Amino acid sequence: MKSSFRRLSPHLDSIARNGRQELYRGRGLKQPWITKGWIEAVYMQYSHHQDSRGFTLIELIVVLVILGLTIGMVLPRVGASWKRMEDQEFLQGFVQTLKQARLRAMNAGDIVAFRIRGSERTYGLTSPPANPIPVNVDIDAVDLEIDPETKDALILFFPDGSMSGSDLGITFNQARSFHIAINPLFGTVHIYKVESR
Numbered sequence: 001m002k003s004s005f006r007r008l009s010p011h012l013d014s015i016a017r018n019g020r021q022e023l024y025r026g027r028g029l030k031q032p033w034i035t036k037g038w039i040e041a042v043y044m045q046y047s048h049h050q051d052s053r054g055f056t057l058i059e060l061i062v063v064l065v066i067l068g069l070t071i072g073m074v075l076p077r078v079g080a081s082w083k084r085m086e087d088q089e090f091l092q093g094f095v096q097t098l099k100q101a102r103l104r105a106m107n108a109g110d111i112v113a114f115r116i117r118g119s120e121r122t123y124g125l126t127s128p129p130a131n132p133i134p135v136n137v138d139i140d141a142v143d144l145e146i147d148p149e150t151k152d153a154l155i156l157f158f159p160d161g162s163m164s165g166s167d168l169g170i171t172f173n174q175a176r177s178f179h180i181a182i183n184p185l186f187g188t189v190h191i192y193k194v195e196s197r
Contacts, residue, residue: 087172090134091191094123094170095180098155100123100187105157114143115152127152140169161186169194 098114104125105112116123121133127150133139143166144153155165168180176196 086134087136087176090137091170091178093131095189095191097124097131098180098182102157102161102163102189103124103154105159106161111159112157113147113152114155114157115147115150116144116154117150117152119151136173138171138174140171142166155182 009173048092101114103148111124113127114123115127115129116133116139117129120128121135123131123133123139124131127147129152141153144155145164146152147154155163157163162185163182164184166184167180167182169177170180171177179192179194181190181192182188183190
């Protein structure tokens with residue numbers, strides 16, 4: 001940098017001299033404002049910008065590859081966590097609806113039916129049931145009563161707190177299973193995770 005400046009030093013002197021002469025002639029200034037020091041400062045500033053370079057193509061490609069690998073490792077984990085949250089939400093809603101059926105039967109003094117409609121993949125306390133069952137969920141039950149008109153599987157809750165029906169099994173993606181235990185005498189509902197073998 002200094003060697004190129006030294007080579008240009010005579011040239012800068014002539015620029016400063018010519019600039020002073022034109023200023024004197026054109027504007028009638030008494031003191032020249034273009035000096036050798038001013039030109040050196042401008043030259044140094046310009047040459048500094050000229051030497052600075054941006055990123056090379058290789059550096060940009062390396063950064064993009066690193067970003068791609070990071071996103072490729074993080075995105076599946078985020079997606080799996082999101083799916084598990086949706087599964088937990090369905091499971092909690094299903095169990096809460098069972099508990100709500102028992103409380104409704106005891107408060108109203110009437111029989112309340114918890115319905116599962118397999119053909120439409122819905123469940124709930126109304127006829128027709130309104131809550132959807134996700135596609136990745138399988139519900140297994142034995143000895144449930146069947147409504148002759150709608151073909152819904154029923155768990156009946158009675159005003160004394162008891163119920164008809166049996167325990168239920170819920171499987172997500174044919175891998176994670178949960179057992180919903182319903183006490184037939186008291187109608188209490190408990191959920192357990194089934195360990196896979």
